[in-house]
Amino acid sequence: MLVWLPASLLAGLFQAWRTALQHRLRGELTVNGAGLVRYAYGAPVAVVLVAVYFAMLGLAFPALDAEYLGWCAAAGLAQILGTNLLILAFSYRNFVVGTAFAKTETVQAAVFAWLVLGERLTGLVVAGIVAGVAGVLVLALGGRKLSPREIMASLVQPAALCGLGTGALFSLTGVMVKRATLHLTMPDPVAEALVTLLVVLLLQTAMLGTYVAIREPATWRRVAETWRVSGQVGLLAALGSACWFTGFATAPVALVRVVGQVEVLFTLGFSRLMLREPTKSHEVLGLLLVTAGVVLALLGALG
Numbered sequence: 001m002l003v004w005l006p007a008s009l010l011a012g013l014f015q016a017w018r019t020a021l022q023h024r025l026r027g028e029l030t031v032n033g034a035g036l037v038r039y040a041y042g043a044p045v046a047v048v049l050v051a052v053y054f055a056m057l058g059l060a061f062p063a064l065d066a067e068y069l070g071w072c073a074a075a076g077l078a079q080i081l082g083t084n085l086l087i088l089a090f091s092y093r094n095f096v097v098g099t100a101f102a103k104t105e106t107v108q109a110a111v112f113a114w115l116v117l118g119e120r121l122t123g124l125v126v127a128g129i130v131a132g133v134a135g136v137l138v139l140a141l142g143g144r145k146l147s148p149r150e151i152m153a154s155l156v157q158p159a160a161l162c163g164l165g166t167g168a169l170f171s172l173t174g175v176m177v178k179r180a181t182l183h184l185t186m187p188d189p190v191a192e193a194l195v196t197l198l199v200v201l202l203l204q205t206a207m208l209g210t211y212v213a214i215r216e217p218a219t220w221r222r223v224a225e226t227w228r229v230s231g232q233v234g235l236l237a238a239l240g241s242a243c244w245f246t247g248f249a250t251a252p253v254a255l256v257r258v259v260g261q262v263e264v265l266f267t268l269g270f271s272r273l274m275l276r277e278p279t280k281s282h283e284v285l286g287l288l289l290v291t292a293g294v295v296l297a298l299l300g301a302l303g
Contacts, residue, residue, distance in 0.1 A: 003190065004251035005298070007243040008259040014240030016266035021236060024229050031087050032212050033219040035080060039204040040223065041234020042241070046198040049242055059191055062184055064199065071180035072196060075173050076204040082169030089162035101163030102170075103136040106261065109171035110254035116175050117182075119252040124300025132258045132293025138286035174257065178248040193245035201238065251301070258297045261290050 018038075025034060054061065086102055106129050113119040121129075177196060184192040212219045223230060247256035265287060 004247045004256055005259065007246040007250070008256045009262055011240050011243035011247060011256075012260045012263035013266050014236050014243060015260075016263045016269075018233055018236035018240060019267060021229065022233050025226060025233065028226055029222055030216055030219050031084060032208060032216060033223055035083050036205070036208050036212055036219070037223055037226070037230035037233050038237035039201050039208060039234075041227075041231050042238035043198070043201040043205050043234075045235050045238035046194070046201050046242070049238070050194045050198050053191060053194055057188060057191065059186070059188065062186055062192075062195060064195075065183075068180055068183045069199065069203075071176050071183065072199045073203050073207075075176035075180060076200045077207060078169045078176065079173045079200075080204060080208055082166050082173065085162050085169065086166040089159050089166065101160050102166040104133060104164065105167040105170045106133055106254055106257040108167050109174055109257050112168075112171050112175045113178075113253040117178060117253070119254070121252060121254060122300040125252075125255055125258070125297050126300075128293045128295070128297030128300060129254060129258045130293070131289050131296060132261045135286045135289030135291075135293060136261060136264055138289060171253075171257075174244070174248055174253045177245055178253055181245065181249045189249040190246050193249040194242060196249075197238070197242050197245045201241070255297055255301055259294050262294060264290055 022034065025037070029037070050061075053059075089102065110119075110121060110126070110129060177200065180199075181189070181192045181196045184195065186192045186195075209220075244256070244260065247260070
């Protein structure tokens with residue numbers, strides 16, 4: 001099913017849009033609060049998506065067993081921890097390196113998907129992943145040049161470890177979402193993806209919401225008070241995740257991730273529209289590499 005292609009592209013758009021919108025909440029919510037709005041306000045959106053899609057196709061909601069719920073809970077927890085680990089990387093002096101290492105997510109997704117799901121990729125798709133990762137690394141480093149020796153030395157630094165951990169957790173999230181989706185035996189993979197989205201968001205709301213209620217009770221009040229912006233963030237987060245999950249259900253995880261890297265194109269576009277900043281030379285190089293990566297991946301997948 002070629003549904004994975006528009007799903008991957010839309011996932012990148014919604015994620016970039018949500019990130020740009022979430023900047024409005026900076027300073028108003030804690031790290032956990034920023035994550036909570038995505039899940040708490042996203043879950044009702046997922047309910048609507050499932051209800052509408054199932055009504056259109058006349059589908060019945062499937063039975064969910066313990067193994068399926070376990071995969072969903074693991075995927076949801078991995079995403080929560082990955083988000084917090086990325087934010088932790090920002091607290092270190094050399095946070096740029098940590099952010100760059102987090103961008104190895106697509107490579108790690110290819111490895112984990114091969115180990116857990118047995119997914120194999122064509123040479124062109126692998127080349128696309130390499131080009132795409134190189135592009136996001138150029139963008140993440142902001143034009144800063146690092147020698148191979150500096151890169152190796154930074155591997156043991158806390159920021160780099162946080163970045164690598166972030167990439168691993170995010171890539172595992174995609175793999176475990178696909179593993180959960182494959183556990184369902186529905187005739188429609190999009191329906192399976194939407195069910196998994198709903199279950200994951202509900203579990204994330206329960207897990208993070210309980211933690212916040214115990215450790216940061218005032219955060220729940222702020223989440224409610226910022227409902228206008230938080231609701232929009234939750235809507236975009238749910239739509240983005242619906243597209244990611246649909247992509248994972250219908251194509252190799254790493255292929256979906258590399259095509260979804262068009263997110264950086266949308267992100268830079270949003271920043272240019274909002275901040276009116278000129279495009280820098282390293283951004284041009286990074287964008288060209290990301291674009292080349294997407295094109296190579298598509299040629300490998302569709303050729």
